[in-house]
Structures are given as C-alpha cells and as structure tokens.
Amino acid sequence: MKKDLLSCMDITRADFERILSLSAELKEGRGKPGAPKPFEGKSVGMIFAKSSTRTRVSFEVGIFELGGHPVYLDQSRTQMGRGETVPDTARVLERYLAGIVIRTFAQQDLIDLAANAHIPIINALTDDFHPCQALTDMFTMYEHAGKLEGLKLAYLGDGASNMANSLMLASQLAGVNMVIAAPEEYKPRQDLMEKNLGPGKCAWTKCVREAMADADFVYTDVWVSMGFEEESKRRMAILQPYQLNMDVLKLAKPSVKVLHCLPAHRGEEITDDVMESPNSIVFDQAENRLHVQKAIMSLLIH
Ligand code: CP
Ligand code: NVA
Numbered sequence: 001m002k003k004d005l006l007s008c009m010d011i012t013r014a015d016f017e018r019i020l021s022l023s024a025e026l027k028e029g030r031g032k033p034g035a036p037k038p039f040e041g042k043s044v045g046m047i048f049a050k051s052s053t054r055t056r057v058s059f060e061v062g063i064f065e066l067g068g069h070p071v072y073l074d075q076s077r078t079q080m081g082r083g084e085t086v087p088d089t090a091r092v093l094e095r096y097l098a099g100i101v102i103r104t105f106a107q108q109d110l111i112d113l114a115a116n117a118h119i120p121i122i123n124a125l126t127d128d129f130h131p132c133q134a135l136t137d138m139f140t141m142y143e144h145a146g147k148l149e150g151l152k153l154a155y156l157g158d159g160a161s162n163m164a165n166s167l168m169l170a171s172q173l174a175g176v177n178m179v180i181a182a183p184e185e186y187k188p189r190q191d192l193m194e195k196n197l198g199p200g201k202c203a204w205t206k207c208v209r210e211a212m213a214d215a216d217f218v219y220t221d222v223w224v225s226m227g228f229e230e231e232s233k234r235r236m237a238i239l240q241p242y243q244l245n246m247d248v249l250k251l252a253k254p255s256v257k258v259l260h261c262l263p264a265h266r267g268e269e270i271t272d273d274v275m276e277s278p279n280s281i282v283f284d285q286a287e288n289r290l291h292v293q294k295a296i297m298s299l300l301i302h
Pocket of ligand 2: 125161162222224261262
C-alpha cells in the first residue's frame with residue numbers, strides 16, 4: 001500500500017481486496033478474545049476542521065479498539081488556526097504520532113501534510129474526496145449483495161460532491177457500474193469518471209428514471225455540503241428534481257437498497273419514508289465505518 005490514503009486513487013485493486021477482507025475479519029472478531037491490538041503504545045492524531053459525528057466517533061473508537069491512543073485536535077484551536085503552516089505542523093506532529101486522520105477543506109492541505117510527514121495521512125473528508133466513506137459503502141454493498149462486480153449503483157443529486165467523486169473511484173476499483181443522475185450545474189467531474197482504476201464504469205445522465213432503471217443500490221448525499229452553505233438557496237432549487245422519494249424508489253427493482261453517507265437532511269435530498277423503508281440500509285452502512293476504517297488504519301499505520 002502507498003503511505004497515505006488521500007483519495008481512492010492511492011489504492012490498487014489488490015489493496016482494495018485486502019481492505020474488504022480485513023474489514024470483514026475485524027467486524028467478525030470485534031470484542032472477542034484475540035482481537036488484534038497493533039497500536040499498543042502508539043498515538044494517532046485526528047485533526048478536524050469541519051463538523052463530524054460518524055467519522056470522529058468511528059475513528060476514535062477504532063483507534064482505541066486497536067490498542068492505540070487517539071489525539072483529537074480541533075484545527076481551529078491548533079496553531080494552524082493562527083497561521084502555522086501545514087508543512088511545519090507536519091514536521092512537528094510526526095515526532096509524536098504514528099499517523100494522522102484529517103478532515104479539512106482543501107485537498108492540497110492533505111497533499112502538503114503527506115509530503116512533509118513520514119507518517120501515514122488518512123483523508124477523513126475534504127471538499128474533494130471522502131475515501132473512507134466510499135470504501136465503506138463498497139464493503140456494505142458487498143455484504144448485502146454477496147458480490148460487487150456488475151452491480152449497478154444509481155446516485156442522485158449533487159454529482160460534483162466529495163461523495164460522488166469518491167464513489168466514482170471506488171466503483172471503478174470494485175467493478176461496480178455507477179450512473180449519476182445530476183443537473184448540468186452539478187454534473188460529475190469528467191476526469192474522475194474516466195480514471196479507469198478498475199473494471200467499473202461511470203456514466204452521467206440528467207434523467208432520474210434512467211439512473212434508477214435496474215439499479216441494485218441507490219445513493220444520495222446532502223445537497224449542501226459543508227463549506228458550501230452560501231449556495232444553499234440555489235442548490236435546493238436546482239437539485240429538487242433529484243430528491244430520493246418513494247415514487248423515485250419505485251423506478252428501481254423492488255429489492256433495491258438505499259444508501260446515504262449521512263447526515264441526512266430529511267425532506268430535502270431524501271424523504272422520511274425512504275429513510276425508514278425496508279430498503280434502507282443506512283445505519284448498517286454507518287456502522288461499517290468503524291470496521292472498514294480499522295482495516296485501513298491497520299494496513300497503513302505501523
Ligand atoms: N458520513 C460522515 O462522514 O458523517 P460525519 O460527517 O458525521 O462524520
Ligand atoms: N458531502 C457531504 C458529506 C458529509 C459526510 C459534506 O461534505 O458535507
């Protein structure tokens with residue numbers, strides 16, 4: 001594996017398979033005698049510049065369960081919040097920590113952190129990517145479908161979000177065919193659609209019906225991602241036709257499963273009845289963040 005996980009472009013198909021099988025192993029063995037504790041005596045930093053419920057808790061609990069000590073840092077309360085550079089911060093923190101998990105705005109900050117620290121840097125969400133979530137989503141799909149290759153994943157809404165970006169890359173690795181239904185204003189990035197990290201293909205359509213046809217899984221994410229609040233009004237109006245509601249759910253096969261990275265803004269990108277329907281597996285998906293991130297950290301941090 002490469003030193004860092006800054007996006008799914010950092011992992012190969014073989015890495016992807018290892019993450020999936022180790023996630024299953026750690027999930028099965030959680031809390032049992034002999035559960036591995038490779039981080040004994042090690043501390044792992046967690047720098048957060050944006051809000052979080054799942055990511056913070058699942059990483060913090062995961063580090064603890066692996067025998068390590070999580071060090072949570074609110075970025076605004078560190079000296080980075082007062083202008084210390086990312087490279088200087090990297091060169092200091094690597095002296096204390098075995099690895100760093102970071103959630104921030106600019107992907108470039110992660111690139112700079114990784115270039116200036118000898119320890120692994122793990123992306124816990126930036127404006128561009130959320131690889132730990134997308135890898136978890138593939139694991140969750142595998143658990144529910146028993147395979148990944150050839151599945152169809154429909155994605156509705158903001159096709160330019162960090163989630164759409166990461167799901168395109170993870171789908172390619174997994175051999176999943178992803179169809180994004182999004183308006184012209186929030187269409188997916190062409191360069192990522194064409195990365196060809198594996199056999200999975202990505203396509204864009206403006207038509208919800210086309211994306212939903214024969215989909216095995218349907219995914220949506222908030223219409224206003226963190227950091228984009230000023231665009232709220234415009235986004236709500238443009239993305240409204242892409243809401244995942246019961247009428248839309250019925251366009252897929254009856255067995256379709258609903259995914260959402262959460263937090264959900266019920267009544268906006270997804271309706272209550274879809275969230276609560278038997279098709280929804282969003283809370284299994286949230287749980288899996290813990291298992292998959294433990295696998296990712298175990299493979300990267302030594
Ligand atoms: N899905 C996800 O990353 O959730 P949080 O923002 O709560 O961490
Ligand atoms: N696209 C969302 C994902 C939250 C987990 C955001 O960046 O706010």
